[in-house]
Amino acid sequence: MLMRHPHPVFQFTHALPYGALLHDGGVQFVIYSHSATAMRLLLYDGVTDREPSDVVPFDCATDRWGDIWSIFVPGVGPGQLYHLQADGPNDPERGHWYDGQARLIDPYAKALAGYFQKSDDGIIRPPKCVVVDDYFDWEGDRHLRREISETVIYEMHVRGFTRSKTSKVEYPGTYLGVIEKIPYLKSLGVTAVELMPVHEFPIRDIWGNAPERPNYWGYDPMAFFAPHRGYAVGNEPGCQVLEFKQMVKALHQAGIEVILDVVFNHTCEGNELGPVLSFKGLENHVYYHLANCGSRYCNYSGCGNTINGNHPIVREMIFHCLRHWVHNYHVDGFRFDLASILSRDRSGDLVPNPPLVEAIAEDPMLADTKIIAEAWDAAGAYQVGSFSNHRHWAEWNGRYRDDIRRVWRGDMGSLGDLATRLSGSSDLYQGGGRSPYCSINFVTSHDGFTLNDLVTYKDKHNELNGEGNRDGDNHNLSDNYGVEGPTRRKAVRQLRTRQIKNILSTLLLSQGVPMIVAGDECQRTQKGNNNAYCQDNDLSWFDWRLTKRNSELLRFVKTLIRFRRNQPTVRRQRFLSGNVREDGQLPDVSWFNADGLSATWNPDDQTLICLLTSPSIQEDPTGAGRDVLLMFNATSEAREFMIPDVVQHKRWRLFLDTASPSPRDIYPNVDGPAPPRSNRVVLTYRAMKCYVAQ
Numbered sequence: 251m252l253m254r255h256p257h258p259v260f261q262f263t264h265a266l267p268y269g270a271l272l273h274d275g276g277v278q279f280v281i282y283s284h285s286a287t288a289m290r291l292l293l294y295d296g297v298t299d300r301e302p303s304d305v306v307p308f309d310c311a312t313d314r315w316g317d318i319w320s321i322f323v324p325g326v327g328p329g330q331l332y333h334l335q336a337d338g339p340n341d342p343e344r345g346h347w348y349d350g351q352a353r354l355i356d357p358y359a360k361a362l363a364g365y366f367q368k369s370d371d372g373i374i375r376p377p378k379c380v381v382v383d384d385y386f387d388w389e390g391d392r393h394l395r396r397e398i399s400e401t402v403i404y405e406m407h408v409r410g411f412t413r414s415k416t417s418k419v420e421y422p423g424t425y426l427g428v429i430e431k432i433p434y435l436k437s438l439g440v441t442a443v444e445l446m447p448v449h450e451f452p453i454r455d456i457w458g459n460a461p462e463r464p465n466y467w468g469y470d471p472m473a474f475f476a477p478h479r480g481y482a483v484g485n486e487p488g489c490q491v492l493e494f495k496q497m498v499k500a501l502h503q504a505g506i507e508v509i510l511d512v513v514f515n516h517t518c519e520g521n522e523l524g525p526v527l528s529f530k531g532l533e534n535h536v537y538y539h540l541a542n543c544g545s546r547y548c549n550y551s552g553c554g555n556t557i558n559g560n561h562p563i564v565r566e567m568i569f570h571c572l573r574h575w576v577h578n579y580h581v582d583g584f585r586f587d588l589a590s591i592l593s594r595d596r597s598g599d600l601v602p603n604p605p606l607v608e609a610i611a612e613d614p615m616l617a618d619t620k621i622i623a624e625a626w627d628a629a630g631a632y633q634v635g636s637f638s639n640h641r642h643w644a645e646w647n648g649r650y651r652d653d654i655r656r657v658w659r660g661d662m663g664s665l666g667d668l669a670t671r672l673s674g675s676s677d678l679y680q681g682g683g684r685s686p687y688c689s690i691n692f693v694t695s696h697d698g699f700t701l702n703d704l705v706t707y708k709d710k711h712n713e714l715n716g717e718g719n720r721d722g723d724n725h726n727l728s729d730n731y732g733v734e735g736p737t738r739r740k741a742v743r744q745l746r747t748r749q750i751k752n753i754l755s756t757l758l759l760s761q762g763v764p765m766i767v768a769g770d771e772c773q774r775t776q777k778g779n780n781n782a783y784c785q786d787n788d789l790s791w792f793d794w795r796l797t798k799r800n801s802e803l804l805r806f807v808k809t810l811i812r813f814r815r816n817q818p819t820v821r822r823q824r825f826l827s828g829n830v831r832e833d834g835q836l837p838d839v840s841w842f843n844a845d846g847l848s849a850t851w852n853p854d855d856q857t858l859i860c861l862l863t864s865p866s867i868q869e870d871p872t873g874a875g876r877d878v879l880l881m882f883n884a885t886s887e888a889r890e891f892m893i894p895d896v897v898q899h900k901r902w903r904l905f906l907d908t909a910s911p912s913p914r915d916i917y918p919n920v921d922g923p924a925p926p927r928s929n930r931v932v933l934t935y936r937a938m939k940c941y942v943a944q
Contacts, residue, residue: 270332280318281319283338287310289313289314291306292306292332293330306321328381333354336352355376356379357532357537360491362379363487365453369458374527381488391502393582396507399687402441407790409791410768416795418794425481439811443506447513449473466783466784469513508582509584515553515557539596550631552629556591559591560594572584583620590625607640623646624645641684641688645688647678647690647692650691650692653668654693654753655726666851679825686761686822687763692765692766698781700774702775707778708730714779722781748908756938758820772800774796776789805916809917816874818870831863838862839863846929856885861894862879880938880940881939881940883934886936889932889933891930893941904941
């Protein structure tokens with residue numbers, strides 16, 4: 251009989267075709283460039299060395315195969331530092347930016363070391379590439395493969411999560427610091443962390459100076475295959491590779507998946523005024539969308555340039571990169587920043603069924619991953635609901651964000667939108683044959699107000715960004731409820747807390763996949779800054795004192811998440827139909843007005859009752875589903891609600907009441923008070939209640 255070792259020695263990895271490839275006795279360096287006339291490899295002994303210790307030229311006759319430059323260098327191995335250098339046509343007006351003096355980052359570099367170095371000769375010296383050994387003892391770790399319909403996403407910034415001294419971790423602001431906070435993530439109940447960009451981005455400017463406004467968020471890619479060195483504890487070249495893998499393994503051991511926010515839409519090389527650091531100096535017109543005969547860069551990203559994702563060479567690079575992170579780092583999925591750029595053809599036009607988008611969904615090596623699109627870009631494309639008809643693609647649902655904000659702000663005419671978003675956004679996803687879990691529901695993200703600030707500020711306050719408060723979105727759908735910013739007025743503070751609970755309850759009881767932002771569970775504030783991309787300080791960092799200061803809200807959120815994970819009624823894999831079931835039971839969803847009568851969808855009304863009945867045994871073999879009754883009062887006055895006649899006979903118990911003080915705001919065992927015998931339930935203004943049938 252064939253015996254299987256529980257921890258096989260063989261572990262699947264994805265070998266890259268380009269970059270620095272380890273072999274016995276040396277390293278093969280492989281680079282793509284069509285137009286280069288000469289290629290050189292610069293080898294360095296130390297991270298701070300300004301000049302290479304050795305320059306290895308490629309022989310055009312023996313080291314070039316078509317457009318592939320390949321050379322074997324004996325005697326070097328892991329930890330070796332290097333740059334590339336390429337000669338070729340220098341004609342920016344036609345899209346050629348070859349510079350024989352430029353030190354270039356290998357597009358396939360697996361790690362970078364050091365910083366941009368100060369220069370007195372006009373030569374830019376970027377961080378050095380590092381030869382990396384992919385081996386790591388995963389101890390049997392595999393992707394968790396959690397169903398996306400059962401997922402609760404927690405968007406977080408690796409550095410900001412533990413950088414504050416209030417975190418009291420040994421390694422603040424690092425991958426290892428995240429490991430120290432895994433017990434908190436487990437107690438919160440989230441099933442996946444979505445990490446803001448962790449691929450390499452510049453720490454200093456190109457001349458080695460600390461920038462006036464640092465790119466804290468990291469949306470400025472420099473090396474797609476390399477984990478960011480700024481989040482590592484160690485100083486030795488390549489240590490970030492090991493530490494990142496340690497973090498992923500530890501999160502997996504805790505049952506938490508890892509989703510990466512990837513930025514395949516632009517790079518840090520900027521436009522025609524930007525530096526030559528990597529792609530520009532190897533094959534500019536292939537890697538970027540160019541205009542005006544190649545002399546200008548198309549700027550669909552809003553960041554100066556746009557990656558030409560549907561060119562075969564770039565498409566190949568993106569696939570190798572995704573597979574590299576999945577199989578060499580065991581990450582569980584990706585969120586694609588400004589993903590509509592992936593839908594643009596080589597001329598920059600949006601096209602139906604773009605090959606790159608379809609190929610990502612069908613790639614067999616990515617079959618176990620979650621793929622999520624931010625389905626818009628900075629050039630006007632907005633494809634929420636239409637980005638792709640493939641069921642593998644989920645989307646950040648910007649419509650959900652805006653509609654739920656409008657509902658709880660009290661905007662008239664938003665009742666139907668509440669019902670649609672609560673039901674999984676069938677208007678966006680059902681017609682294309684997709685499912686509720688294709689909707690990533692969120693009300694806040696890194697980009698915009700925190701949840702606390704959404705109910706505390708009517709206007710943005712980005713003065714600290716140094717741009718005259720001109721940056722950031724002006725369309726926030728927020729309110730301050732009478733006072734701009736913090737206040738001692740008890741009534742205002744109570745209303746703000748209630749609104750936070752209303753929004754979180756709506757989010758976590760909606761069909762689809764919820765995403766919350768790190769700190770929203772304990773009222774983290776950015777003091778009204780809705781574009782804190784450059785605030786690498788206490789304004790952006792997680793203040794861990796808030797977990798105690800606002801422990802009652804934290805308890806509320808933990809209980810909500812636990813209920814969602816245990817209750818299949820609020821996370822179905824198929825859209826609600828509203829039809830009477832074959833077994834004669836009530837429809838899967840029914841809508842009523844505050845009088846308990848069928849909803850008439852009066853645009854002037856801001857009250858609603860939603861009845862969700864438990865799934866059939868075919869949908870839920872566990873039988874764990876229960877009927878759920880949701881009551882919404884988004885008006886500015888207290889209202890009386892009547893439990894609908896068709897379910898008055900059921901034994902209802904209160905699960906949550908956003909207007910009640912803790913601990914009566916939520917009942918972890920779903921054992922709150924029964925409704926009054928009159929079946930009349932009073933909700934104060936801007937409040938929500940949820941009853942669950944026993």
